[in-house]
Amino acid sequence: MPSKVIQNKEQKKEKLLEAAFFLFTRKDINEVSISEIAREAGIAKGTFYLYFKDKYDLRDFLIFTHSKKILEKAIEALDQSQILSFEDSVIFIISDIERQLQQQPLLLTFIKYNLPLALFSSHLSSSIKDDRYSLKHLFVERANQSGYRFENPEAVLFMILELTTSVFYQTMIHQIPCSFAEIRPSFYQAIRAILSIGHPEKA
Missing domain, CATH: 1.10.357 (Tetracycline Repressor; domain 2)
Incomplete structure (x- = not known):
């Protein structure tokens, strides 16, 4: 069974993916900031960089x-x-x-x-x-x-x-x-x- 730390990490990544998909399907990527993605996901901006190097990396992953x-x-x-x-x-x-x-x-x-x-x-x-x-x-x-x-x-x-x-x-x-x-x-x-x-x- 995955530890709570691993589960929490996966949950944060999933929130990032959901938030980014929501924003990217409603705005041009150039109009979306990492701060906005983090805010929509309900996580700290610094946490974003634990998973992706920038918003384009996140977009490509999606x-x-x-x-x-x-x-x-x-x-x-x-x-x-x-x-x-x-x-x-x-x-x-x-x-x-x-x-x-x-x-x-x-x-x-x-x-x-x-x-x-x-x-x-x-x-x-x-x-x-x-x-x-x-x-x-x-x-x-x-x-x-x-x-x-x-x-x-x-x-x-x-x-x-x-x-x-x-x-x-x-x-x-x-x-x-x-x-x-x-x-x-x-x-x-x-x-x-x-x-x-x-x-x-x-x-």
Whole structure:
């Protein structure tokens, strides 16, 4: 059982995360001070630096943890499905991410284009120790099983996630150039077109 000291430390960190998420989803980060975050969390300003070096470090940690949860839920849903084909697996994961973000527009507003940070950032806080490669492994494994060959599979996955978050953010939040419902068929056609580059018949 964790000691009271450890529990207290974790509770303070959780309060910081909740306070920062509340403020970052309502103001531009440049308008939010560390003092304001600490005040919202109900802790001393000096305590902030026990966990994060600055507010940008905290923001990146939040983006990472929320993005990781989104990806993990999508992978769990895929595991429970009967889908085996590579392309259908990728489309399923993107569709599940779509579903999650449609239900949490405030989270999408915060993450913006940064979902790939959960897999590809090398500049995250040293306090992040989670495995960032499960989706990479799944992508490569299912591609190989289906006979797909990409010169750089991680780059392909990165492009897909970049396209996904950019399209979701612009269409769901700003309706640019239209609503996501209008662009949805073309969006998934574009994802399949990217994946088709490594199709066995073209490899």
